[in-house]
Amino acid sequence: PVLWAAAALFGYLSGSIPYGLLFARLFGLGDIRKIGSGNIGATNALRTGNKTMAFLTLLCDVLKATLPVLVFMPFGILPAAIAGLSAFVGHCYPVWLRFRGGKGVATYIGVLFGLSLWLALIFAVAWLATAFASRYSSLAALVATLAVPISALLLGLPVVAAVTAAMTLIVFWRHRANIQRLKAGTEGRIGAKK
Numbered sequence: 001p002v003l004w005a006a007a008a009l010f011g012y013l014s015g016s017i018p019y020g021l022l023f024a025r026l027f028g029l030g031d032i033r034k035i036g037s038g039n040i041g042a043t044n045a046l047r048t049g050n051k052t053m054a055f056l057t058l059l060c061d062v063l064k065a066t067l068p069v070l071v072f073m074p075f076g077i078l079p080a081a082i083a084g085l086s087a088f089v090g091h092c093y094p095v096w097l098r099f100r101g102g103k104g105v106a107t108y109i110g111v112l113f114g115l116s117l118w119l120a121l122i123f124a125v126a127w128l129a130t131a132f133a134s135r136y137s138s139l140a141a142l143v144a145t146l147a148v149p150i151s152a153l154l155l156g157l158p159v160v161a162a163v164t165a166a167m168t169l170i171v172f173w174r175h176r177a178n179i180q181r182l183k184a185g186t187e188g189r190i191g192a193k194k
């Protein structure tokens, strides 16, 4: 129980650091929550026009989840999964931003890099294929995060399947405005400024 609490706390604290917001300020681009979709993630960072800043946001939002998973992996898959899930929750609901955080996509693949490279690969292929075909970052995220828990079950990884299923539900909930825009045909495409 102490181990699980430590995993949850460390994961949450790492995940709750809003790199997109910090980098946008550091690069003198202002408050990213007032740009584009208002989201603090890499897709919206790209809408500032600064690719370096967007890339740094993506990298740090991924690694902030991989790190806690790898730290707790020596104690077993369950503490590692708790650390990863907590990092993901920290990104989506950071106490520092009154629990208004990101949509969890980069942090999701960060968790997978720590838990299962096969699942990270499945996520990446599904995301890239959908993104190339549609130019919708949100749609790519929905397809990729749907593929992961199903694949985890097929690969015989029940703990990972349960944790990623919970994360996928949160991703869909966090994308509810994107889903409405996709239905209405008004969703912004990758790279397009709005």
Ligand code: G3P
Binding pocket: 036, 037, 038, 039, 041, 042, 043, 044, 103, 104, 105, 106, 137, 138, 139, 141, 178, 188
């Ligand atoms: O990674 C988040 C992405 O799926 C949607 O971002 O800014 O278009 O709402 P955004």
